[in-house]
Amino acid sequence: MSQTLPESMTAIEISEPGGPEVLVPGIRPVPQPAAGEVLVKVAAAGVNRPDVLQRLGGYPPPPGASDIPGLEIAGEVVALGEGAASLSPGLSLGDQVTALVTGGGYAQYCAAPAVQCLPIPKGFDLTQAAALPETFFTVWVNVFQRSALQPGESFLVHGGTSGIGTTAIQLAKALGSRVFATAGSPEKVKACEDLGAERGINYRDEDFVAVVKEATGGKGVNVVLDMVGGDYIQRNIKAMAPEGRLSFIAFLGGAKAEVDFTSVMLKRLTITGSTLRARSVDFKAQVAAELREKAWPLLDSGRIAPVMAASFPLEEAAKAHALMESSSHIGKIVLKT
Known part of the structure; x- marks a missing residue:
């Protein structure tokens, strides 16, 4: 089932591993949705750190995935693969999702598993909706599934003004937890607090370990979401309460560190991570x-x-990546087709 579709489309290709300038528009065939998939006419696609890593040559797409970057999209369903409607009841041609x-988002059309499609929240335009999936899936898995953050517990997120950080602050606060967040400027600290963080911590001139210890009466936080790694690893352990959970989603500061695991044993900590x-x-x-049940x-x-x-x-994807790498932004960056 489909509308009449063009045979080709504009997509952003990675001409070779390198800087933002290697992102160039190209012409690709419009993908055909496989069984269980839908084809989406993309209105907007989110830009994420994994896209930058892929562009640099450090995060290749999994087997079978498109080599076109882009992990989240929003737009109109224009074709249904075999069985797609039965996998996601109520999903039909013309729906906005x-x-x-797993790739292919930086393009005018993109195939997506029907079960990974979610409705556009009330009052949202498609540009806002494209900013949701990657961060919400990542935060939900690492903070609420793997780390089992509970109402009343305390939570520390690093990179509080990133797409992940702004999502994590809001979700944790809305679901009843105390939230702390690190950021790199007074403006970003204020942004974290405006979103619901009890305390934004300027990592350039404050020690997040001391701040969260003081705020929690010396106990430390129950859950930490870390995308920094490096020397933060040992400091995270010091900042955590007994039975605390530490989840890694990236290592912008390095994947290796010298760690004293004595506190992990004494505090009975859980250290995890995922992609x-x-x-x-x-x-x-x-x-x-x-x-759909808890966050939407x-x-x-x-x-x-x-x-x-x-x-x-879309054609200015290189500028979007340059902004992402500058780390001067607060929140999500989106490409519009």
């Missing part, structure tokens, strides 16, 4: 179902919303 994908892209469709379907009502009601930093035309 946002979806998590999302290579996980199975079945796993992502289960996450999507939980998000918060979006529908306006209690939480993505923080939008900037949008660029």
Whole structure:
């Protein structure tokens, strides 16, 4: 089932590993949705750190995935693969959706598993909706599934003004936890607090270990979400309460560190981490179902919303990546087709 579709489309290609300038528009065939997939006419695609890593040659797409970058999209369903409608009841041609994908988002059309599609929250445009899947799936898996953050517990997120950080602050706060966040300027600290952090911590002139210890009466935080690594690893352990959980999603400060694990034993800490892209469709379907039940009502009601930093035309993907790498932005960067 499909509308009449063009045979070709504009997509952003990685001409070779390198800087933002290697992102160039090219012409590709419009993909055909496989069984269980839908084809989305993309209105907007989110830009994420994994896209930057892929562009640099450090994060190749999993087997079978498109080599076109882009892990999240929003747009109109224009074709249904075999069985797609039965996998996602109520999904039909013409619906507007946002979806998590394993690649192919920086394009005018993109195929997505039907079970990874979610409805556009009430009052959202497609640009805002494209900013949701990658960060919401990542935060849900690492903070609420793997780290089991509970209402009343305390939570520290590093990179508080990143797409992940702004999402984590809002979700944790809305679901009843105390939130602390690190950021690199007074403006970014204020942004974290405006989003719901009890205390934003300027990592350039404050020690986040001392701040969270003082704020929690010496106990430390229950859950830490870290995308920095490096010398933060040992400091995270010091900042944590007994039975605390530490989850890694990236290592912008380095993947190796010298760590004294005595505190891990004495505090009975759990250290975990994950990547999302290579996980199975079945796993992502289960996450999507939980998000639809637990997070989407918060979006529908306006209690939480993505923080939008900037949008660029699809053809200016290089400018979007340059902004991402500058780390000067607050929130999400999106490409519009």
